[in-house]
Amino acid sequence: MKKRFIIVFVSVSIITILAYLQFGRDVTAKNSISNVSENYYEQNLTVIANKLFIYDKENFSEQILERCLDNSFHDILFSYDITGYPDRICISVYTNSLTYSFGIESIKIQYESTSNHSENVTDAQDKFKILIDTTNH
Numbered sequence: 615m616k617k618r619f620i621i622v623f624v625s626v627s628i629i630t631i632l633a634y635l636q637f638g639r640d641v642t643a644k645n646s647i648s649n650v651s652e653n654y655y656e657q658n659l660t661v662i663a664n665k666l667f668i669y670d671k672e673n674f675s676e677q678i679l680e681r682c683l684d685n686s687f688h689d690i691l692f693s694y695d696i697t698g699y700p701d702r703i704c705i706s707v708y709t710n711s712l713t714y715s716f717g718i719e720s721i722k723i724q725y726e727s728t729s730n731h732s733e734n735v736t737d738a739q740d741k742f743k744i745l746i747d748t749t750n751h
Contacts, residue, residue, distance in 0.1 A: 632666070639664035641678065643690040644714065650697055657682070657692065657700040662708045668720055675723045675746050678705055702726040722747040 642662040649656040661678060668674050682703055685692050707721040708714040724745040 636666045640688065641681070643687040644708075646690055646692065648697065648700075655697055655700045656702045656704065659690075659703070659705045660708070660714075661705055662711060662714050663720065664711075665709055668707075668709060671721050671748050672746060674707075675705075675721060675744060678707065678723065679703065679725055679744065720748075 642664055644660040644662055646660075647658040649658070659682065663674070681687055682692070682705070683699070685694060703723075703725040705721075705723040705725075706719050707723065708718070709720045713720065724747075725742055726745070
């Protein structure tokens with residue numbers, strides 16, 4: 615009876631820990647670099663997903679872009695009121711802190727204009743496309 619209780623307790627504990635590691639933590643914005651010139655603004659961002667693995671990389675990429683445009687990261691605030699919205703957004707996503715420390719990117723997201731004109735990401739969203747590179751770098 616004790617052996618069965620210990621096995622059940624250990625199993626439930628492991629499942630709880632794995633569920634927390636996958637679903638219980640929010641995304642962390644690690645750093646941001648802005649490249650600003652007279653008529654061009656590029657935003658580069660590094661994000662840690664805080665997950666064991668990312669199931670749907672396209673959906674996750676769209677969520678991260680939405681958080682950039684909404685300026686809703688808890689760790690970092692963009693100064694869109696001063697410089698306006700960027701013309702291009704580049705995001706490097708790491709699955710967790712361990713992959714970040716080893717420099718292993720999970721996703722590279724680029725949100726840029728399909729035309730040759732310099733337009734910011736909110737004025738002409740229909741002219742922008744999401745490029746997702748899911749190969750490990």
